[in-house]
Amino acid sequence: MSAEDRAPVIAPLLAALVTASGIAWGLVAPPRSEAVARPDASTSLAAPVAEVLASLEVGTRLAGWRVVAVVPADEPGGARVDLERDDLRFGLSVIPREAAVHSAPTRTEHWAIYYGHVRPQGARVPTRIVTAVTAALEREIRARE
Amino acid sequence: MTSAAQPGAPGAARGRWLGHPAAWVLAALHVMLAGWALADDRFLNDEGLLSHLFAQLTARDFVPAFFLQKARPPLATLYAPVALLGLDVFLWVHVLLCSLAVPLVEATARQLGHRRPLVPAAVVALSPMFVAGSAAGLSNADAVLGVAGVLLLWSQGRLLAAGAVLGALVWVRAELMLLVLVMLAWSAVRRQWRAWIGLLLWPVLYGLAGLAYHQYLLWMTHYPPALPSPMPGSPFWATQPQAPSLAALVSAAVALCPAVVLAAGARHGRAPTDLERWWGWFAVAFVVALTVLPRWRVFNFDLSPRYLLPVLPVLALAIGRATQGWGARAGVAWRTSALLVAAALAIAAHRTGATLAAAWAVLGVAAAMALAGSGRPRAALALLLAGLAFGPRHFAEGARIGRAIQAPHLDEMVERIDAQGGTRPVFTNEPILAAYLTRRADRPQTQVHYLVQADQLHELTRLSNPANGQQSRLLAAAAHGFFGRPVFPADLDPDRLPPDALFVLRDDARLELVMPADVWSPRLSPLGGGHGRVRVAELREAPRVVPAADGVEEGSLP
Numbered sequence: 001m002s003a004e005d006r007a008p009v010i011a012p013l014l015a016a017l018v019t020a021s022g023i024a025w026g027l028v029a030p031p032r033s034e035a036v037a038r039p040d041a042s043t044s045l046a047a048p049v050a051e052v053l054a055s056l057e058v059g060t061r062l063a064g065w066r067v068v069a070v071v072p073a074d075e076p077g078g079a080r081v082d083l084e085r086d087d088l089r090f091g092l093s094v095i096p097r098e099a100a101v102h103s104a105p106t107r108t109e110h111w112a113i114y115y116g117h118v119r120p121q122g123a124r125v126p127t128r129i130v131t132a133v134t135a136a137l138e139r140e141i142r143a144r145e
Numbered sequence: 146m147t148s149a150a151q152p153g154a155p156g157a158a159r160g161r162w163l164g165h166p167a168a169w170v171l172a173a174l175h176v177m178l179a180g181w182a183l184a185d186d187r188f189l190n191d192e193g194l195l196s197h198l199f200a201q202l203t204a205r206d207f208v209p210a211f212f213l214q215k216a217r218p219p220l221a222t223l224y225a226p227v228a229l230l231g232l233d234v235f236l237w238v239h240v241l242l243c244s245l246a247v248p249l250v251e252a253t254a255r256q257l258g259h260r261r262p263l264v265p266a267a268v269v270a271l272s273p274m275f276v277a278g279s280a281a282g283l284s285n286a287d288a289v290l291g292v293a294g295v296l297l298l299w300s301q302g303r304l305l306a307a308g309a310v311l312g313a314l315v316w317v318r319a320e321l322m323l324l325v326l327v328m329l330a331w332s333a334v335r336r337q338w339r340a341w342i343g344l345l346l347w348p349v350l351y352g353l354a355g356l357a358y359h360q361y362l363l364w365m366t367h368y369p370p371a372l373p374s375p376m377p378g379s380p381f382w383a384t385q386p387q388a389p390s391l392a393a394l395v396s397a398a399v400a401l402c403p404a405v406v407l408a409a410g411a412r413h414g415r416a417p418t419d420l421e422r423w424w425g426w427f428a429v430a431f432v433v434a435l436t437v438l439p440r441w442r443v444f445n446f447d448l449s450p451r452y453l454l455p456v457l458p459v460l461a462l463a464i465g466r467a468t469q470g471w472g473a474r475a476g477v478a479w480r481t482s483a484l485l486v487a488a489a490l491a492i493a494a495h496r497t498g499a500t501l502a503a504a505w506a507v508l509g510v511a512a513a514m515a516l517a518g519s520g521r522p523r524a525a526l527a528l529l530l531a532g533l534a535f536g537p538r539h540f541a542e543g544a545r546i547g548r549a550i551q552a553p554h555l556d557e558m559v560e561r562i563d564a565q566g567g568t569r570p571v572f573t574n575e576p577i578l579a580a581y582l583t584r585r586a587d588r589p590q591t592q593v594h595y596l597v598q599a600d601q602l603h604e605l606t607r608l609s610n611p612a613n614g615q616q617s618r619l620l621a622a623a624a625h626g627f628f629g630r631p632v633f634p635a636d637l638d639p640d641r642l643p644p645d646a647l648f649v650l651r652d653d654a655r656l657e658l659v660m661p662a663d664v665w666s667p668r669l670s671p672l673g674g675g676h677g678r679v680r681v682a683e684l685r686e687a688p689r690v691v692p693a694a695d696g697v698e699e700g701s702l703p
Contacts, residue, residue, distance in 0.1 A: 007477045008518025015484035016511035022492035023504045031496040063553055064542065066498055085392065085498035131652050132553035 030059030031066070031084075045072055049079045049094055052111065052144045056081060062136040063129070075099050080117065083133060090125050091117030092137050106134050108141050164248035164255070167263050171270040172247040175279065178271070178537045179240040182280035183233075186584060189548045191576040192451070193282030194628060196220065197235045200228035205622040209615040212358045214370035215608045218351070219313045220287055232580055236282050243279040243286045244270070249293035250458050254465050256300040257418050264526070265458075265465035269293070271533040272457055273541035274400040274450065281546050285454040288318040293458045295324070299340075300420060304332065308343020316347065319370055321455060323434060327427040331420075359610055368608050389436055389448050392499035395490055396543025397450035401457060403506035403536045404529060407514075408460055409483035410467035410476060417466045425463060428456040450544050468526065472517030484511050502540050506532065552577050554679050558649050559585065561681045565672070567591055569647040572632065574598065574656055578649070579629030593629035594646075599658035602634060634659040639668040639684060650680045 003010075045053070053070055060067040065083040073080040078095035093114040097107060104112030115130050182188050196217070203210040203221040211218050221228075227238050247270045254262030269275060269289070278286035291314040298307035311328060314321050325344060332340035348365075355364050389397075398405045411417055411425065435452045470476060484507060491503035509532040517525035541547065548555065558578055562571055567589040571578070579593035605623070609616040623631060637659055648669060650656060669682040 004474060008472050008474055009515050011477050011481035012484060012511045012514035012518060015481055015488060016508055016515060018485060019488040019491070019504055019508040019511060022488060022495070023501055023508065026492070026495050026501050026504065031498075064550065088390075088498075127652050127654060128553075132550075135553060135557065 031068070045070070045079050046077045048096070049077060049111075052141045053079055053081065053094065054144060055140050062140075063132040065129075065133050081137060082117070088123055088125055089117075089119045090115065090130070092134060093117075094137070094141065106138055108138060109145050111141055111145075113138060113141075164252040164266075165263060168248040168251035168266045171251075171263070171266050172244040175244045175247055175270040175276065176240055178276045179243070179280040180237070182276065182537075183236055183240070186548055186581065188277045188281040188546050189577055189581060189584075190281040190283065190546055190551055191628070192284075193236070193239075194232070194576060194580055196224070196239075196282050196284050196287075197228060197232055198623075198627060200224035200235065201626060202619065202622045204228045205625060206618050208358065209609070209618040210622065212355050212364075212615065213609050213619060214316060214365065214368060215604065217284055217317045217370075219347075220284055220317045232583070236280065239282045239286070240279050243275070243290055246275075246290040246293040246458065249290070249297050250461055253293070253297040253300050253458070254462055256297065257421065257462070259462070259465050260469050261465055261526070264468050264529075265461035267530055267533055268402050268404065268461035268464050269457055271536050272402050272461075273536040273539075274397075274454060274544040274546070275457055276537040277400075277541050277544045277546040278451055278454055283451055283454075283546070284317055285451045288314065288321060288455040289457050291317060292321070292324065292455050296424065296458055296462075299328070304337050304340040305343040308332075308340040309346045310343075312344040312347040316351070316370065318455060320431070320435060320452060323431050324427055324455070327423055327430075331423050359613055359615075361610075364610070368610055370608075372604055372607060389439075390497065391490065392494045392497045393448065393450075393543070394436070395494035395503045396499045397453060397545075398543070399503045399506050399540050400450060400543035401453055402460055402464065403502075403532055403540050404464055404510050405460065406483055406487040406507055406510050407467045407471070407529075408463035409487075410471055410480040411463035412476075412479075417463075421462060421466065424459045428459040428463075431456050451546060468517075468529070471514050472520065472522060472525065477518070480514065484514070500542065502542070506540065548577070548581075552581075552651075554651055555581050557679050558651075559588070561672075561679060562591060562647065562649060563588060565647055565681075569645045570594060570643050571647050571649050572596060572642070573629070573649045573651075574653055575649070575651045576628040594632050595627055595629035596637060596656075596659055597627060597631050597633050598653075598655050599634055600655060639665065642684060644684060646684050648680070648682045648684075650682075652680070 056062075056067050056070055058067055058069065062081075062083060065085045067081060068084045068089065069080075069082040071080050071082070072078070073093045073095060075093070075095045077099055078093055080091045080093045082089060082091045093116065095104075095112045095114065097104075097110055097112050104114055106113040113134055115134065118125055199210070199216040199221040200223075202213075202216060203218075204225040207222075207225070210216050210221060223242075224235060224238065227234050247266050250269045251262045251266035254265045259265070275286060275289055278289075291310060295307050295311045295314065298304075298310065308328065311321070311325055315325060328340055328344065332338065352365055356362060358364075359368070361367065411421070417425075432453060436448075439448050467480075471480065487507045488504065488511075491499075491501075491507050494503055495501050509528065513525045513528040513532070516522075516528060542550075545551075552575060555575070555577060558573070558575060559582065562569075562582075568591065570592045572594045573579075574596045576595065579595060582588070582591050582593060605619065606616060609619050611617070620633070668684060670685040672681045672683060
């Protein structure tokens with residue numbers, strides 16, 4: 001059988017190989033953001049917030065949005081969960097309620113959740129999406145409070 | 146059945162209508178999959194409820210609803226006989242009707258001389274987006290049925306009938322005007338003027354009847370099927386993206402059909418007919434137009450993937466054609482290039498937020514093509530069909546029709562209502578809530594009042610005629626049910642509502658237009674446990690109004 005005869009088998013197999021490599025890449029190294037790649041949360045996050053966010057890994061999905069980073073928030077004892085989808089990114093900050101200065105739209109027994117850090121700058125995330133993702137994060141937190 | 150002497154040559158043959166028995170098995174499979182989704186309300190969707198609402202309006206007061214172009218008159222008339230029997234009956238009838246697209250596509254493929262006409266039938270039956278749209282009651286799914294019927298009639302040479310059906314279909318989904326243009330061009334080139342006559346039948350007859358009703362020559366353009374531009378001042382569009390991301394596009398394509406990449410090989414699939422080439426160009430133009438139109442907010446098109454559904458029959462035929470030559474040496478470079486491009490897009494989409502579904506789909510297609518190339522066409526087809534069968538359960542997310550995506554707060558709303566006893570009259574801006582509660586047999590029945598939003602009322606009034614009584618009759622018909630018991634903005638007065646009214650509100654920037662904060666904030670008492678995504682409140686007494694020293698009234702909280 002000549003190489004030409006084998007082409008209908010070999011060519012799609014090569015394409016399959018390329019695709020499989022991409023899948024393996026996605027499974028082994030889920031996409032993460034360039035600047036906010038997740039640091040080792042167990043050492044950088046305060047213990048209480050790390051505990052309630054223990055289920056979140058890079059690649060975890062909240063209402064269809066991918067967690068790309070979990071980093072310490074500006075407020076003491078807090079953390080910021082960065083989420084990404086469709087080239088949009090935003091952050092949900094989880095702050096101890098006693099440290100929360102402003103009234104938070106979403107609260108659990110001990111935590112306040114704020115929305116912000118939208119990127120690219122000037123982009124808008126539809127309200128219903130923020131609501132859905134916040135609700136998903138809230139459920140994760142409540143399950144561990 | 147008479148055989149197709151010259152496949153695709155209009156008038157050459159009259160194909161059979163009933164199709165292969167296996168096509169009906171596939172149609173039954175479609176009904177089962179959609180019925181499964183109906184059981185758990187997976188695709189309960191406000192656009193589907195809107196189709197039901199239009200059919201209800203038509204059943205309650207036929208004439209004014211029939212001449213409201215926004216109500217999709219051909220479709221609303223079709224469903225009007227069952228519309229008042231309840232949402233369940235409407236949705237089941239919708240699923241059954243949509244499933245007819247499967248044998249229609251199979252018959253078209255047979256008519257066009259496809260060697261494997263069941264492949265396009267399977268693509269339609271198992272399309273994740275079509276199953277979802279069928280179960281949701283979306284008019285986009287009805288458009289699939291309509292287009293499938295048009296293609297069959299067209300391929301059989303019944304051009305008058307094909308044109309007549311397509312001419313009416315534009316009043317179901319306006320975007321099908323593109324297929325009208327293709328039919329006009331094709332029939333002009335072929336000098337098949339019967340298609341022109343057919344296309345004109347509905348617009349002329351409907352237009353003349355409407356002229357008699359509206360007593361106004363330009364009624365069709367003065368009261369168009371959709372708002373030419375969004376309501377001024379509506380904050381809704383400010384929250385909508387104007388261009389689709391790669392991730393959204395790739396996910397939508399896979400939701401339409403996981404084997405979509407195969408369509409690229411159609412041109413090497415044993416001589417597609419002239420008709421199929423024309424339809425292919427329609428599909429390309431349609432997808433491009435629906436991807437680009439939202440940038441200008443023309444006719445209220447947003448980026449919902451469901452708008453792409455009408456290309457499904459054409460896509461299915463292209464995939465069916467492609468499987469006829471997918472193991473051949475001819476075209477292998479083209480097919481492989483398409484696979485590699487698809488793989489690159491799928492991986493890039495994954496890196497920017499999509500799931501790996503598209504990559505898995507490309508992998509499956511590549512494997513099937515390799516099997517076909519090795520001389521195992523049956524194994525290749527089996528793998529393809531197995532992949533398609535996975536679709537409705539695992540590739541539907543990109544369709545963005547699901548309840549969990551559209552209204553993720555519904556279960557919390559129910560919990561909050563039940564926490565208040567479940568029997569207080571509920572006032573909500575969530576259009577799905579009434580239907581969702583009605584379908585929950587495990588809880589007390591709750592009276593749900595829907596707060597009609599300003600832009601919804603604007604659309605209804607802008608697109609209907611106030612001079613001949615149409616508008617008032619439509620509003621009277623809508624008062625029987627409009628996502629629950631409707632409360633129009635003019636009637637939304639805290640002093641006229643029942644004192645035990647419970648407000649269950651989703652976050653929506655439009656709410657301010659009907660519940661301005663300066664009026665409502667003093668009159669609502671938030672109930673504890675709010676989590677941001679759902680606001681629950683009850684009425685409180687009006688602030689006592691005392692005359693101030695300078696004679697100006699001022700309020701004081703009780």
